[in-house]
Amino acid sequence: MQSRGTRPQRMPGQPDFERMQKMSPEEKMQYFQQLAEEQRKAAEEQEAIAMQQSLGANDEQWKVIEPKLKKVKHYREQAFIGTGSPFQSNFSSFNTGPGGAQGFSGGFGGGFQFQAGGSMQGGTMVPNSTGVQSFDGPVSDGEIICEEIQTLLMDPQTTPEQVSQKLDALRIAREKARRQWVAAQQQLREVLDFRQQARLVLMGLLD
Numbered sequence: 001m002q003s004r005g006t007r008p009q010r011m012p013g014q015p016d017f018e019r020m021q022k023m024s025p026e027e028k029m030q031y032f033q034q035l036a037e038e039q040r041k042a043a044e045e046q047e048a049i050a051m052q053q054s055l056g057a058n059d060e061q062w063k064v065i066e067p068k069l070k071k072v073k074h075y076r077e078q079a080f081i082g083t084g085s086p087f088q089s090n091f092s093s094f095n096t097g098p099g100g101a102q103g104f105s106g107g108f109g110g111g112f113q114f115q116a117g118g119s120m121q122g123g124t125m126v127p128n129s130t131g132v133q134s135f136d137g138p139v140s141d142g143e144i145i146c147e148e149i150q151t152l153l154m155d156p157q158t159t160p161e162q163v164s165q166k167l168d169a170l171r172i173a174r175e176k177a178r179r180q181w182v183a184a185q186q187q188l189r190e191v192l193d194f195r196q197q198a199r200l201v202l203m204g205l206l207d
Contacts, residue, residue: 014035015031015032015035019031048066051069054199055192055196055200056195057196061191064191065188065192065196068184068187068188068191069188069200071184071187071188072181072184072188072205072206073205075178075181075184076181076204078140078142078173078174078177078180078181079174079177079178079181080174081140081142081143081146081170081173081174081177082146082149082170140173140177141169141173142170142173142174142177145166145169145170146170148166149163149166149167152166182207185205185206185207188200188206189206
């Protein structure tokens with residue numbers, strides 16, 4: 001039984017509204033970013049557990065498989081950067097790729113969804129154009145180009161040539177990522193048995 005005066009434990013990524021009441025707009029922005037990071041880590045941990053179980057890998061095997069699988073997922077995302085279902089909300093998930101899905105990935109539950117690829121403007125969360133945020137390293141070329149295209153499209157003075165140049169750059173970035181995805185897939189296959197390979201093919205992570 002919970003003792004009187006003891007606050008319930010907060011789930012990762014779930015906001016503390018009582019604490020937020022005392023925050024300035026700048027502090028709220030930092031707090032939302034912290035919540036997004038907590039949510040991301042919790043979702044990744046859940047996904048890793050589910051993926052390991054699905055592949056039937058023991059802990060020693062998973063130590064070898066996981067980093068190679070992360071590379072495959074990263075390059076897969078970059079190969080399809082800026083794509084998604086028509087009219088899909090940027091607040092729907094943390095993921096990119098065809099239709100915005102990737103294997104076991106998905107938003108972490110708990111009654112609160114925060115899109116990390118947004119920004120605070122006047123105390124309101126505003127999504128960015130790509131709907132993604134790079135947490136494991138610097139922002140990719142593809143992400144930067146997507147932002148630049150969105151900026152151009154919002155400017156009434158933008159010329160067709162400017163947009164065409166950026167679209168060509170985006171196609172080049174995607175093609176580079178596709179080549180890296182192919183190489184990463186081959187490295188991953190080398191540490192998988194045929195059942196594990198088949199499962200990842202069905203998830204769309206291997207060709």
